Amino acid sequence: MLRSLFVDDAVGQYGDALAIEGADELVRWIDMATQDRAWQHHKLTVYHVDVDGDEARALTYHTSHQTTVHDPDTVIVIVARYRDVLRRENGCWKIADKRMEIGWIEERHAEQAGAR
Numbered sequence: 547m548l549r550s551l552f553v554d555d556a557v558g559q560y561g562d563a564l565a566i567e568g569a570d571e572l573v574r575w576i577d578m579a580t581q582d583r584a585w586q587h588h589k590l591t592v593y594h595v596d597v598d599g600d601e602a603r604a605l606t607y608h609t610s611h612q613t614t615v616h617d618p619d620t621v622i623v624i625v626a627r628y629r630d631v632l633r634r635e636n637g638c639w640k641i642a643d644k645r646m647e648i649g650w651i652e653e654r655h656a657e658q659a660g661a662r
Contacts, residue, residue: 549573551641553633558644561626572644584615590628600634601642608646619656625649 552569559565560579566572580586588610595604606628611621631643 548576553635553640553642556640556642556644558641558646560646561648582614582616584613584618586610586612593627602632602634602639604628604630604632606630621654621656622651623654624651 549569552572554569555567556569556572557565557567558572558575560575566575588608591607593605593607595602608624608626608628610624612624613619613621626646626648629645629647630641632639633642634640
């Protein structure tokens with residue numbers, strides 16, 4: 547299902563990581579990056595979209611909360627924004643370029659029972 551969101555020649559870059567070229571490679575990278583995640587919640591807010599014919603540019607704000615299978619009592623919080631280029635193909639909008647600009651990442655630890 548995830549693969550269907552991207553054009554074949556999509557490019558993605560997450561933070562300072564190297565750009566990933568091709569939709570299949572991009573989906574493979576996302577799969578590898580999330581292998582150890584036990585739980586994720588993403589809140590996305592589309593802030594702005596500019597449409598020009600069969601291409602659009604979107605700015606989306608992102609906040610996610612994630613835990614890993616190895617440390618379920620620690621929540622990783624990521625605040626970022628996506629700058630996307632979308633392309634209309636056969637009447638469907640798909641992602642052609644996705645850039646994640648990370649604002650910050652922090653870890654929040656669960657309090658021990660009885661501690662305050």
